[in-house]
Amino acid sequence: MSQRPSPFLDPGAHSAQNELGILQLRRDHLIPAVLSANTDSDYAEGKVENTRFGSFPHSTLLNQPWGTQILASVVDTGSRGKSKKRKRERDDDGQETPEPKKEVVKDEIVKAATATSGFVHLVPPTPETWTLCLPHRTQVVYTPDYSYILQRLRVRPGDHIVEAGAGSGSFTHAAARAVFNGYQEGDNNANGLLDTNGPEQAAYPKKRRRRMGKVYSYEFHAPRATQLKAEIEEHGLSDIVTITNRDVYEDGFCLGSQEELNTSPDADVIFLDLPAPWLALKHLTRSPPSAAVVKSVTASSDSPTPDNDPSLSTSQPQPTSKPFRSPLNPKKPIRICTFSPCIEQVTKTVSAMRSLGWLEIGMAEVQSKRLEVRRERIGLQEEGLRGANPSAATVAEAVQRLRDVEDRAKAFHGLQKEKQEEVFRKAEAKKKGLNLDADGNVKAGKGGKKMIEGLPPSKQDRLDRAKRELENRNVYKEGRLVHRTEPELKTHTSYLVFAVLPREWTKEDEERARRGWG
Numbered sequence: 001m002s003q004r005p006s007p008f009l010d011p012g013a014h015s016a017q018n019e020l021g022i023l024q025l026r027r028d029h030l031i032p033a034v035l036s037a038n039t040d041s042d043y044a045e046g047k048v049e050n051t052r053f054g055s056f057p058h059s060t061l062l063n064q065p066w067g068t069q070i071l072a073s074v075v076d077t078g079s080r081g082k083s084k085k086r087k088r089e090r091d092d093d094g095q096e097t098p099e100p101k102k103e104v105v106k107d108e109i110v111k112a113a114t115a116t117s118g119f120v121h122l123v124p125p126t127p128e129t130w131t132l133c134l135p136h137r138t139q140v141v142y143t144p145d146y147s148y149i150l151q152r153l154r155v156r157p158g159d160h161i162v163e164a165g166a167g168s169g170s171f172t173h174a175a176a177r178a179v180f181n182g183y184q185e186g187d188n189n190a191n192g193l194l195d196t197n198g199p200e201q202a203a204y205p206k207k208r209r210r211r212m213g214k215v216y217s218y219e220f221h222a223p224r225a226t227q228l229k230a231e232i233e234e235h236g237l238s239d240i241v242t243i244t245n246r247d248v249y250e251d252g253f254c255l256g257s258q259e260e261l262n263t264s265p266d267a268d269v270i271f272l273d274l275p276a277p278w279l280a281l282k283h284l285t286r287s288p289p290s291a292a293v294v295k296s297v298t299a300s301s302d303s304p305t306p307d308n309d310p311s312l313s314t315s316q317p318q319p320t321s322k323p324f325r326s327p328l329n330p331k332k333p334i335r336i337c338t339f340s341p342c343i344e345q346v347t348k349t350v351s352a353m354r355s356l357g358w359l360e361i362g363m364a365e366v367q368s369k370r371l372e373v374r375r376e377r378i379g380l381q382e383e384g385l386r387g388a389n390p391s392a393a394t395v396a397e398a399v400q401r402l403r404d405v406e407d408r409a410k411a412f413h414g415l416q417k418e419k420q421e422e423v424f425r426k427a428e429a430k431k432k433g434l435n436l437d438a439d440g441n442v443k444a445g446k447g448g449k450k451m452i453e454g455l456p457p458s459k460q461d462r463l464d465r466a467k468r469e470l471e472n473r474n475v476y477k478e479g480r481l482v483h484r485t486e487p488e489l490k491t492h493t494s495y496l497v498f499a500v501l502p503r504e505w506t507k508e509d510e511e512r513a514r515r516g517w518g
């Protein structure tokens with residue numbers, strides 16, 4: 001194997017050193033972090049991830065099973081690493097002399113103390129989690145879109161996918177997982193074929209070599225292509241994904257230098273996320289299209305034409321230094337999907353597909369909604385309980401609660417009045433010299449404490465009673481089953497155009513089929 005297994009394909013059971021991990025704060029709030037417990041940090045605890053729910057040193061994240069709840073740690077994020085400003089000394093010419101930097105050498109990482117609150121969940125990197133936390137360089141193809149695209153294109157392990165418009169790399173990671181069927185070993189040809197004949201099988205007839213899955217991604221913007229290539233290297237996907245900085249409108253999809261594009265990716269699946277996908281379709285054919293067809297495809301009111309852009313001229317034949325080479329797999333039908341936000345782009349793309357021989361053309365729009373299904377418990381008996389609505393469910397409950405409040409208020413005012421009368425009676429008894437008992441009441445009188453019976457329960461009494469009754473209740477069976485849609489959808493408007501380009505059928509293929517099938 002040429003490199004370590006990718007954490008997106010085989011994350012293992014535990015988090016590891018120098019591997020990518022995802023900190024999940026909430027369902028849709030995730031933070032990526034390359035876990036590294038080294039001393040090269042301003043904190044005594046080593047490298048630390050500071051979040052709204054607390055600080056998490058990487059030493060507490062390493063060697064943890066995926067899905068573990070990690071408690072926050074006590075880390076000084078305010079004063080540590082800062083030094084007091086000193087006046088700089090000046091030389092004879094009046095220039096400031098720079099103060100030499102002091103290197104702080106740490107022998108070991110201080111063990112972090114657990115905080116009283118705050119936690120996150122440590123989850124492995126997947127295309128779904130990476131889509132939610134990747135650095136946005138362009139508009140992102142979200143999970144509802146690329147999952148439907150890969151299913152509709154019938155992508156399977158061993159296929160070759162051509163992606164134009166890599167952007168932030170969301171679809172690239174999902175496509176790499178979909179086509180992965182192993183790593184290349186030994187001497188392989190440019191088409192990514194793996195020879196399954198080992199040394200012990202030399203005496204046996206030669207078997208069919210396994211075709212390795214590949215993703216060929218093209219990006220016009222050079223800084224984005226460089227950054228995506230670095231991410232692919234860091235994620236361990238460089239054996240599967242090939243990033244190329246190129247203008248596919250002009251140079252097509254074959255691999256190699258711009259002077260000589262002589263290597264075909266033998267693509268089985270095409271995905272175009274481009275502003276003008278119809279301009280790239282002239283390169284996605286099995287044979288060079290005629291000049292009239294190319295002119296009809298490229299001619300548009302709001303796109304470059306041979307009249308205003310000499311590079312698109314099709315009146316002259318193609319130069320011999322760049323002979324046409326199809327980037328498609330000649331042995332299989334090719335499936336394509338274009339990703340366009342405007343219906344005007346769809347109409348031009350469909351017109352170009354019809355001119356170039358694509359069949360089964362259709363458009364789809366993905367409008368995904370996440371539904372939350374739960375039981376809704378409403379009633380005054382739910383007061384103080386979690387996950388319920390402690391409001392009156394019926395008019396009778398509301399009226400009874402109002403009566404309880406009024407009765408308690410009346411009893412409270414009655415007690416206050418009796419207390420005032422009791423104080424006044426004791427004062428009069430002392431003036432008259434009457435005998436009082438140990439409680440301060442007149443012995444011969446009827447001034448004992450009055451016990452109030454049938455008093456409505458207080459709020460604390462209700463909360464205590466609800467907690468006691470909860471032990472014998474099956475709350476998962478109570479309440480009405482309801483479903484609600486999430487307020488914000490993690491997707492955007494897009495029109496997906498699908499089509500199929502059948503394989504070429506020659507006279508030799510027809511004759512071979514006749515001999516084989518009689």
